[in-house]
Amino acid sequence: MRYKILSVDDSKTVRIIIKKAFKNYDCEILEAANGVEGLALANKEPPDVILLDITMPVMDGVEMLTKLKSDPALKTIPVVMLTAEGGKENVLKIAKIGVRDYIVKPFKEDLLVQKVGRIIDLKPITDAPAKGKSIFDPAKILVVEDKPAILAQIQEGLKHTPWQIHGVATTGEAIDYCGTNAVDLILISLSLPDEAAFTLFRVLRTTLKTKYTPVFGLVVKTDGAAQQQAQQVGFTGVATKPLDLPELEAKMARAMNLDTSERYFRIAEDVFVMRLPEACTASVLAEVSTYLRAKVSEAVDSGIGKAVFDLHEVKRLDMPLIKLLLTAMQTCREVALQYTLVGSGAVVAECRGYEDTRGWQFHETMEDARQSFQKPGGSVSAPAAVAAAAPAA
């Protein structure tokens, strides 16, 4: 999310200083030279914060602020006065119209960034190319739940993730926590007394810092009314109790737009590896399928010519998993990527029971699989070998 900051100042110099101050942050600076231009721009492209001068030609800052506050569509936009007009009386008069903060020129760029950073969650731009967050990156999760057992269950169920799970029992504590922390996702119990979950949701959505933060409701499976209400008001999703933690984790990762592909795909030296976990649930298989084609293309594009499907953790084979593996093999063949499999004895034995998998060649370890690429017939690489991979297909 890229925040928009509108600078309304007749001095081009000040507008340049503002741009300079925020150049290392992921935000866009919109510019207007007077109140009339400022109002027009705010209507056209509503900003998240307005930095407003007072003494300007055409329409001054006080008039623009007054008009802004009387416009239902614009009155909630936070305004920070940035002006040489100080003096206690002046500041008090303008504060009464409704401003979030007041900076008297001259000003330090750091102070400006600090004050705006209290209103919006300014994120520094890094030199590295923009990369989405990964499932292995830390994230802050807030759980608003008055039942300690549920909080403990969530903390235990997600302890293998790098996520920091912070629990609070009341909406007041939740608001305080969000005010001082950049929270990535919020879980709220819909059974808090007096419909507090919905009140809190409205507060979160009208607060800039949490305006776009994913919010899930926690609700008993049988409470259809609360689930419906959560959907109507705009909760990102609902997780039903008793909680299915792997399912909840997958939902949370999706809502935070995390790249989960690193769990299943990696490049080990010169080999592309697709590793499947012990529990290949429907959501795991769906995730793997989503990334499969792109990851194979990426590997080929970077010069990789060999692939290993690592099933050594998998305990049992079923049809959805077989279908995924057949798709993976087909994808590799399409791009002439040699492939082979690693699997436990149990899986190898199960493979013999299916028509489609009977001919699959497994290796016990990654090292064996790697060496097999050197031997003729040790891996599958050409259309002629399709029959070996799926004799009955």
Place this chain on the structure above:
Amino acid sequence: MPAINEIPDTVFEETITRAVKEVFSTMLSQPARFVPMPQRPEPDSLELVHPHVVGTVGFIGAINGLIYLYLDVEFAQRCSASLLGVSPAELAELGDEAVNDAIGELTNMTVGTFKNQLSDRGFPCRLTIPSILRGSRFRIEPISSATRRIYRFDIAGSALTADLLMQPGE
């Protein structure tokens, strides 16, 4: 509230000194030093012979006034480049308009800081929009009812002159 002519000179001297020091240290990281003069400079002493950029901002209210800040062109260009975060070559490409705007803003901040101190002393005023004079061989002459005070500052070896013209307001 005392009349303007009852306010001792030292108050104006302190107020403008604080304003100049605050603006130049905050915006340009340059310390400003007040240069005391044995006697009050005569208006003729402000007759310019080298090219100058002069920023001016007025204030109206309990006291009406105008403050002029005089900078020679080279000093004005250095201040502008520093304020805008550009090199001298980049500033040259931006042209005189960028220098005018930057000096206008420095003057606005200085007069604002001066005026805000007056407001807090019980002389509420508001600022006017900045304007710029450029040239050499010119002299600004006040109308006879205005009180004039001239103060000089040294900013890293460059001279800055503040010319204050004031008269009672509303």
